[in-house]
Amino acid sequence: MFKIDKESNRISRIETKRFSDLGFRERDHLQEWLANQPDALGEELLIIQKEFDGFDDTRERLDLLAMDKEGNLIIIENKLDDTGRDVMWQALKYASYCSNLTKSQIVDIYQSYLTRYCGGGDAKALLCEFLEAPDLSEVVLNSGMNQRLMLVAANFRKEVTSTALWLLNHDIQVQCFKVTPYATAEELFLNVEQIIPTPEAKELMIGMNAKEAEEKNTEAELKNRHRIRMAFWEQALEAMKSSQCELFNNINPSKDHWLSAGSGVRSCPFSLIFGTREARVEFSMSRSEVKENKFIFDRLLEQKTDIESLFGSELEWLRLDDKKASRIQFSKSFEGYDRENWPEMTAWMVEHMTALEGAFKLPLQVVNRELRQVTFTTESGV
CATH class of the missing domain: 3.30.1460 (Yope Regulator; Chain: A,)
Incomplete structure (x- = not known):
């Protein structure tokens, strides 16, 4: 990335940084940035929980749980300078756990988030407003197997990108976002770029699950x-x-x-x-x-x-x-x-x-x- 100097008609390089070198941490910083600015991931999203651990018989917790404008749940997993080898496995597990969440459970999860992090609010009313629906009874939430995965990291290992592409070919909705911090003498910048699938790719749809009835x-x-x-x-x-x-x-x-x-x-x-x-x-x-x-x-x-x-x-x-x-x-x-x-x-x-x-x-x-x-x-x- 370069900075343009209009007066001299020159460009100068903006230095690429590592999150760890800048003292940023995954949970305290990257997660909070996305929780408060979810449209940085390229679309209008509603964060309904963070550090979600409401899974039976496991103490695992996913980073951010979000919803898109179609009422689909999105599992957002954040890593700083490197994805590691297990991020895709983690995300898939969380998606499988979340696939069984019913509408009433989702409302309760979001209400808990509002109470804990947002000073309160009416979850049903805010969901209706976000989904542009007159009544929640007219909305299908967490449809079938339409859970989506979003992976966010500064660098993606080959085994992660290879698996993501394989999943896309099998109609599993996966997106990978590369986040890069930049610095000048006085300011810090963050670039968020979707690398999988390419922006030109059509959004993929997947099937139904046990909530079909x-x-x-x-x-x-x-x-x-x-x-x-x-x-x-x-x-x-x-x-x-x-x-x-x-x-x-x-x-x-x-x-x-x-x-x-x-x-x-x-x-x-x-x-x-x-x-x-x-x-x-x-x-x-x-x-x-x-x-x-x-x-x-x-x-x-x-x-x-x-x-x-x-x-x-x-x-x-x-x-x-x-x-x-x-x-x-x-x-x-x-x-x-x-x-x-x-x-x-x-x-x-x-x-x-x-x-x-x-x-x-x-x-x-x-x-x-x-x-x-x-x-x-x-x-x-x-």
Whole structure:
């Protein structure tokens, strides 16, 4: 690795270091770096435990246990300057142990991690947020034999890389990441490079295991929910088309629990929400920049009294300071999957989405003009 000096138009070598020479240790340093920055491994991951030892009849513990966006478990094994000969055997053992973890066990493992290392939190809610699912019952976790292995080290022995390539050829998902520390006179740098498989290689999939029955039940339930939602939205959209609200005239039924339509402000849709326990109408601010969302929310909040007067009820104003998006909503409890309630639910949605659109029409026009006149910095946060 080289440093570029623009003034002299020259490059200078940045010195390669060994972790041990810098005083770094596997558990205290490399493991902590990855636990706090898991996307260094090339994708969005959720760390659900570290130093995990929840295996029957063994005192072994794996370095990091993570989850990918598909709900698959990932065993991450870290070594510093050299993998040693046994790292692949260790990782395979841990994968076999983890293959039998059920959804409830995974939730408990993550809850324990949150309590011990993160100051608490709701494991189910955070898993749903990470997996972008409305309810954990709709998600398959740790599917079949889809456990993945990630090996991290500064140097990989030939027996390790050879085994990794052999496993890939037999549909076992293995990735090897070479981590290299670099130093200048004043700064330290870390390069993380995936060496197996090559970045161009397609992601490999593997088969099912003994949890197939549980997964099939979940998949059947999910398909049933999709059919129910499609049927509900067909009725709801027909009712919408017969109303004064034209927002959803060109929207098709969906298997999702929500339908969205444009409000005239980019990435700020009106949405209908069909839940198992409630119906909801909402206006959400989900632009790419946090500051823009909070600006829109705050400008609308200044007109809260007038907006709620036009709407006819108090709204729930959710600025959500710890998230990128913000939301303003109104809901009512319903047993959503009871088809006898659907006529009342659709009538409620039509009435309140019509009112919501009317209440926000003029304020949104003003906010949209203001957005064109305001310059936002690129810093995250408000």
